[in-house]
Amino acid sequence: MVHYFSSNFKLGILGGGQLGKMLLYETRKFDISTVVLDPSPQAPAKLAANTFREGDLMDYNTVLALGREVDLLTFEIEAVNVEALKQLEKEGKKVYPSYQTLEKIQDKAVQKQFFEDHGIPTSPFKIFSTKKEFEAAVEKGDISLPIVWKSATGGYDGRGVSILKSQDQLKELPEGKCIAENLVPFKNELAVIVARSPKGEVKSYPVVEMEFHPTANQVEYVLCPARIDDEVAAKARKLAEKVSQAFEHVGLLAVEMFQTKDDEILINEVAPRPHNSGHYSIEASYTNQFEQHLRAILDLPLGETKSKTGAIMVNLAGEEGHTGPVTYKNIEEIMKLPGVTPHVYGKKETRPFRKMGHVTIIHEDLAKAREIAGRVKESIKVISE
Amino acid sequence: MVHYFSSNFKLGILGGGQLGKMLLYETRKFDISTVVLDPSPQAPAKLAANTFREGDLMDYNTVLALGREVDLLTFEIEAVNVEALKQLEKEGKKVYPSYQTLEKIQDKAVQKQFFEDHGIPTSPFKIFSTKKEFEAAVEKGDISLPIVWKSATGGYDGRGVSILKSQDQLKELPEGKCIAENLVPFKNELAVIVARSPKGEVKSYPVVEMEFHPTANQVEYVLCPARIDDEVAAKARKLAEKVSQAFEHVGLLAVEMFQTKDDEILINEVAPRPHNSGHYSIEASYTNQFEQHLRAILDLPLGETKSKTGAIMVNLAGEEGHTGPVTYKNIEEIMKLPGVTPHVYGKKETRPFRKMGHVTIIHEDLAKAREIAGRVKESIKVISE
Numbered sequence: 210m211v212h213y214f215s216s217n218f219k220l221g222i223l224g225g226g227q228l229g230k231m232l233l234y235e236t237r238k239f240d241i242s243t244v245v246l247d248p249s250p251q252a253p254a255k256l257a258a259n260t261f262r263e264g265d266l267m268d269y270n271t272v273l274a275l276g277r278e279v280d281l282l283t284f285e286i287e288a289v290n291v292e293a294l295k296q297l298e299k300e301g302k303k304v305y306p307s308y309q310t311l312e313k314i315q316d317k318a319v320q321k322q323f324f325e326d327h328g329i330p331t332s333p334f335k336i337f338s339t340k341k342e343f344e345a346a347v348e349k350g351d352i353s354l355p356i357v358w359k360s361a362t363g364g365y366d367g368r369g370v371s372i373l374k375s376q377d378q379l380k381e382l383p384e385g386k387c388i389a390e391n392l393v394p395f396k397n398e399l400a401v402i403v404a405r406s407p408k409g410e411v412k413s414y415p416v417v418e419m420e421f422h423p424t425a426n427q428v429e430y431v432l433c434p435a436r437i438d439d440e441v442a443a444k445a446r447k448l449a450e451k452v453s454q455a456f457e458h459v460g461l462l463a464v465e466m467f468q469t470k471d472d473e474i475l476i477n478e479v480a481p482r483p484h485n486s487g488h489y490s491i492e493a494s495y496t497n498q499f500e501q502h503l504r505a506i507l508d509l510p511l512g513e514t515k516s517k518t519g520a521i522m523v524n525l526a527g528e529e530g531h532t533g534p535v536t537y538k539n540i541e542e543i544m545k546l547p548g549v550t551p552h553v554y555g556k557k558e559t560r561p562f563r564k565m566g567h568v569t570i571i572h573e574d575l576a577k578a579r580e581i582a583g584r585v586k587e588s589i590k591v592i593s594e
Numbered sequence: 595m596v597h598y599f600s601s602n603f604k605l606g607i608l609g610g611g612q613l614g615k616m617l618l619y620e621t622r623k624f625d626i627s628t629v630v631l632d633p634s635p636q637a638p639a640k641l642a643a644n645t646f647r648e649g650d651l652m653d654y655n656t657v658l659a660l661g662r663e664v665d666l667l668t669f670e671i672e673a674v675n676v677e678a679l680k681q682l683e684k685e686g687k688k689v690y691p692s693y694q695t696l697e698k699i700q701d702k703a704v705q706k707q708f709f710e711d712h713g714i715p716t717s718p719f720k721i722f723s724t725k726k727e728f729e730a731a732v733e734k735g736d737i738s739l740p741i742v743w744k745s746a747t748g749g750y751d752g753r754g755v756s757i758l759k760s761q762d763q764l765k766e767l768p769e770g771k772c773i774a775e776n777l778v779p780f781k782n783e784l785a786v787i788v789a790r791s792p793k794g795e796v797k798s799y800p801v802v803e804m805e806f807h808p809t810a811n812q813v814e815y816v817l818c819p820a821r822i823d824d825e826v827a828a829k830a831r832k833l834a835e836k837v838s839q840a841f842e843h844v845g846l847l848a849v850e851m852f853q854t855k856d857d858e859i860l861i862n863e864v865a866p867r868p869h870n871s872g873h874y875s876i877e878a879s880y881t882n883q884f885e886q887h888l889r890a891i892l893d894l895p896l897g898e899t900k901s902k903t904g905a906i907m908v909n910l911a912g913e914e915g916h917t918g919p920v921t922y923k924n925i926e927e928i929m930k931l932p933g934v935t936p937h938v939y940g941k942k943e944t945r946p947f948r949k950m951g952h953v954t955i956i957h958e959d960l961a962k963a964r965e966i967a968g969r970v971k972e973s974i975k976v977i978s979e
Contacts, residue, residue, distance in 0.1 A: 214925060234619050237615065237619065237642065238935075238937050239936070239938055240938040256622065256641075256642055256644065257622065257642045259641065493902075495932065495933050495956065496935070509929055510926060510930040512934075512935075517878075517902035517903050517956070517958075518902050537599045540599060541894055544895045544897070545895040547880065547897075547898040548880050548898050550623075550881070550897075551599075551623075552623050553599050553623065553624050553625040571902070573902075
């Protein structure tokens with residue numbers, strides 16, 4: 210029998226950002242002692258950690274030392290020193306998710322290849338070791354435009370991705386290993402969060418749908434459940450579970466995917482942690498994604514993943530033209546609407562497009578939630594006055 | 595416009611117990627800065643507070659100093675120095691709930707008289723300034739047994755209450771001011787939580803029902819919604835709102851009541867804070883009671899109070915015969931059941947009947963939730979090994 214609860218067990222968390230902060234709420238609920246490592250002394254998760262250490266997540270010795278101090282190590286961000294995780298696992302330390310997943314995910318070319326090798330449908334692609342090779346392929350016509358160019362490493366939140374429509378754009382691309390992916394015409398961008406525990410229990414959440422702005426190419430709403438056929442939803446969940454199994458992943462895996470015009474599901478990419486597309490679960494799910502991640506890495510029984518209500522999540526990003534001390538304009542207006550909960554991340558300064566929080570809208574009727582979400586989106590502005 | 599969010603606003607909280615801890619989760623969600631005062635250096639709420647101060651909640655100067663340091667003061671326990679709150683209000687400080695509610699509640703005789711003066715139905719009662727007066731009334735036959743004896747002050751969690759069946763029991767009663775209350779034969783013990791903001795907005799939660807052990811006189815389950823007629827429920831909520839208005843209360847007020855054999859509602863007593871009977875709201879309500887308390891005292895719009903699912907709460911109390919380092923026996927067994935969330939309070943030592951946590955069981959079908967709750971109750975034991 211495991212004695213996590215109110216015992217001397219210590220959980221280490223690499224990264225003290227917003228995801229770490231929300232994960233820490235759940236450690237409080239279970240009274241699990243934590244040590245958090247983050248480079249910033251203003252890390253949002255600093256407050257609810259039993260112990261907070263300032264340090265570089267990419268530094269081998271810093272990560273190694275933290276890992277040796279705890280009973281179990283996890284992370285809330287992929288940009289951590291994988292070699293240190295590898296060494297810790299070698300020393301018999303539990304590290305969930307494993308460095309092996311991280312290794313396959315940090316390099317998007319390796320990730321794409323992994324999907325192909327495991328019979329996981331993904332859009333057709335070619336890998337290039339250098340920018341030069343990629344340019345040559347375009348110039349020779351081996352690759353026909355338009356094409357999706359992706360940097361193999363370092364991409365995050367849409368950075369490191371371009372849709373290349375003409376050869377003129379080539380000069381704007383950075384150096385380095387990259388992938389060329391066929392442009393897939395898709396109906397929907399979907400995501401499924403899968404939890405898997407060391408003993409191999411697997412549970413997936415309902416499919417969520419990203420709704421884009423009608424003209425700007427930007428996700429505006431994350432809706433749960435996705436407004437798609439039950440058959441397509443079942444296929445998407447099954448496939449996401451297959452991906453989790455293929456990685457022999459432990460913890461949460463957020464699986465982003467495309468629904469093509471002819472209802473094929475293609476895996477886009479994965480994130481081995483709680484994910485923006487699962488924030489709705491705090492209000493709407495029987496078990497929220499953060500509690501589920503804890504249950505998974507602690508090898509506790511996984512919780513029920515179904516929803517209590519329909520839910521929509523709206524990200525709160527800094528408005529363009531505003532840099533400085535943050536104000537959440539009209540936050541009181543949106544709090545008047547039924548089922549609306551703002552989550553303020555506690556960053557003191559706003560910058561254009563900086564993720565400053567999110568708002569969840571719940572309603573038993575998803576269409577009604579969508580209507581309220583529209584009003585939320587129109588009202589609240591993250592600005593600096 | 596108010597700028598609580600991510601600003602320099604400081605909320606003071608008297609008491610850092612389990613209620614304070616759950617309240618602090620919500621301050622994190624809104625990024626509200628907190629200063630918590632508690633006599634214990636092991637206070638459960640210590641971790642999530644921005645600043646923690648060790649100190650006596652009954653000491654005038656300690657409470658005064660804390661109040662002067664913050665912008666708004668609230669409490670999670672009634673046993674605080676009321677004179678200090680009074681002085682702070684005089685100095686123009688916002689103190690919610692007001693000392694005026696606390697003054698009327700701390701003395702149960704004053705509380706009963708308040709109900710009577712405001713036309714709030716409550717069981718018939720008589721007040722006695724001393725034990726001697728009470729004894730004389732019993733001996734003279736002015737009071738006929740059986741009768742409920744209540745200490746006017748200091749009672750908590752059933753302490754300070756006795757059902758007096760014979761004169762022999764008189765000698766066991768402590769000295770001091772007391773109340774004799776008629777024994778009301780009731781069908782159900784109910785509770786309603788009401789939120790009220792400074793601007794006078796009022797919202798009540800659905801009626802909850804306490805289900806007692808069939809033989810032992812002990813609450814085993816708190817069920818929401820109560821299994822009562824809609825009409826009775828509407829009457830109970832209306833009455834609870836009237837009580838909140840009568841106190842001109844700001845913040846949460848938990849109103850405990852009896853449903854008599856002929857469906858009358860009698861107010862038993864009130865608590866001016868988040869309450870055990872509202873713990874179910876964390877999982878089941880559109881707005882949980884802790885977020886609602888914050889919304890109320892900050893004069894923000896109150897949140898929707900309806901439930902997303904049926905819910906049952908089971909308290910985790912220390913087993914008899916067990917004192918020492920705590921173990922939650924079979925906690926993993928109950929976590930296998932759908933919709934079951936344990937809340938471990940983080941007290942390191944268990945004692946017989948000590949409140950060590952609670953478990954929430956949610957299900958869209960309350961009868962099904964009740965069935966699962968029965969299995970939870972049978973399995974989990976708070977012991978020391």
